[in-house]
Amino acid sequence: MNKLIILAALAFGFACKSQQNVAVKDTSVQAYELSQYIEENEIKEMLYTYASDEFKGREAGSEFEYIATEYIRDFYKDLGIAAAPGTQDYYQLIPQGTYSRLSGDANNVVAYLPGTDKADEVIVLSAHLDHLGVHNGKTYNGADDDGSGTIAIMNIAKAMKKASDKGIKPRRTIVFLHVTGEEKGLYGSHYYAENPLLPLENTITNLNIDMIGRVDDEHKNDEDYLYLIGSEMLSKELKQVSDEVNNKHFKMNFDYRFDAPNDPNRFYYRSDHYNFAKNGIPVIFYFNGTHDDYHKDSDTADKINYPLLTKRTKLIFATAWTLANRENKPALD
Template sequence: MRHLLTVALLLSGTAANAQTIPVETMKEVTQVLSSDAYEGRAPTTPAEDKTIAYIVQRFEKAGLKPGNKGQWTQDVPLVEITAKDVAPLVFTGGKQAVSLDYRKDMVIATYRVVPKVAIKDSDVVFVGYGINAPERGWNDYAGLDVKGKTVVILVNDPDYKTPETKGLFDGKAMTYYGRWTYKFEEAARQGAAAAIIVHDTYPAAYPWGVVQSSWTGPQLEQDTPGDHMDQSQAIGWMQLDKAKALFAAAGKDFDALSAAAAQKGFKAVPLGVKASVGWENTIKRQASKNVVGVLPGTAKPDEVVLYSAHWDHLGRCDAVNGDDICNGAVDNASGIGGLVALAEAHAKAGPAKRSLVFLAVTAEESGLLGSKFYAENPVYPLAKTVGGVNMDSLNVIGKTKDFVIAGAGKSELEDLVKPFVAAEGRVIVPEARPEAGGYYRSDHFSFAKLGVPMLYGESGDDLVNGGKEAGEKAAKDYTQNRYHKPQDEYNPAWDWSGSVSDLNIYYGLGRQLAEGSAWPNWYKTAEFRAVRDKSRAGQ
């Protein structure tokens, strides 16, 4: 009877309060996984074994079953590349040579699985935003041959300064063309030997310290046949002041060319200088693991509702005041805490008609590699995956009046979630920082690209206690002082009421999907609609 009442509440839209979210579980899991004993949870390190064992233990205790054909884990083949003896990136042929030191002025890496990288006297070309988008009538590589050359690229989209989310590239709302991942992909398609993005804190959405910690030390890639030899030899970032110095040495005005690059019809500009850089790589091939738990469905167990969160972080990183462990408490031990808490809540309510799958993925920080591998090699077919929720960095500063959907305007999940947000006494508001490109920066994107609608929502900034000013201040403080740094540590004084409210929403949406028969789709204007329709056509 209690179970039937719970279902009735869920289907009536008041489900957010139908199940108690175990806040102590969230706290405990977050504190344990972000402790120094877990050394920042870097994949393929000894800390991974400890992390995986703990998550399996908590899934089992929550009442889940092994989700991968009787196994708790899915192997994710990775290759670890560690750069060593990195020479300065030197630009010659201008008024004076410009030399960039590794870590301080630039970071450099490669997707290629090769023991050595050597770029010598490569012609340098400024390609603006490095975008080739025929559907938008934009091609920064038009009439250009960059094979063997080094391209310098601006971060974000050409219209990121637009105050509204309207424009050729959606104004201040970043598109995938603005993401660094896309820019390196396109540079490789164009045949560039090296691709260097100019770091600028506002359009990048994070300070240089984040780039420095994320791009140095061991770098992980999916281990695939071909060793990524179709990629550029070198990819990296340079500090803004060094980019300006480079352009000045080449007799160019960086600010003027950047402004020109934001206009349609921009033509790439050869800088008349040459780039040289080199280093050696240590290569290690090793499988990491995704953790898969399931609460099997009673009526339609082959149909799946998915919850996901990434367990990994940066491991050992650049030391701050002697601390070189990037603990990743908020990002994303908290998400795993939420995943376990939701597993407990759903298990307590009893099995639903459809199966509920809880997926803790690896290597998100290395480019969404764990979720990408699962999406490309799903344990449960994507055509049978109804949809779900991804969690990346929970709110630990208090309950907010608002709720934000990243990349809003894409899927019918946004309609389904509205009653659960309202049941929490909250309202859905636009993203405060759409220029950060949050929709393309977490694991739901791996599923979206292959057609599965996944909600990525989170607390806004309008705190119940303190309002927008306090919320914005806390968000800014985290981004500047803790995000991807050793300071992202567990704090017993955190206020988890916002996380509980968010998880009430995630629980309600997931439970409704699992108890129902709906197949939410993308809106007709969404870029992922066609692949979803194709995958579902045979069902």
């Protein structure tokens, strides 16, 4: 082999290596940059609306559920984000009688952003749209539970649409799944998993958000935190990607204490991600922990920490965007 060929080979090797590094770096850097489209003012305004008395506590299957579902649907419609295939005008109907504690028809609201060269692989972002309704004249507004997750997903979707309109599209397909009936027994996510609108076998990850707008007693002196649950149960690589996005760009303190298999709180089983995890789909459940207003009529919009909710929303955006665009899907262990 002559020197020239060796030099050429070396140069080629370096080129490949640096190109690869650039590609890896670009995914999370771009994700972080695009996450800055998300605005605190908009999150705040939307959550004050969504958790107002006019929404009547958003009880699944009640005569008032439509107030929440129409609000979510109209948001996607106005932005030009498409309805997921198989929906009726963004609605996935769960007929009355499907589940014991549903007193009427209920609906999931599902929008999606199709991917480009890996469009058949799907990431589902989920949050429950329902809360506890009105009881004894008290409206349960559920600002944190789960107004925070609902509004987070809507703002993530809006930022992704804005990027797409500028020609920066996700490689994988992203589904924005607003499930109903969580408070009555994870009904909406159960129904979706039984009647998936995009194939579960191609669903590579579910990121579920349920309560991310508050600070619990454990973290009064360390507000810059978030509990992550389940992130390495099915794929260690998913946790690695999630940690990498955080450590590079957000530096939030991820708290994994609820990940212990014998944790008495059993949070892994207690929100909508479980209906994906039980089907072998890797999940991350994002959660701020419980607080004095949990499941009380005092879970109101004025108690939300908006800068923190916005930062957590950006972090989840960047994680989703990185997962949607990196070369490999998280490997199952």
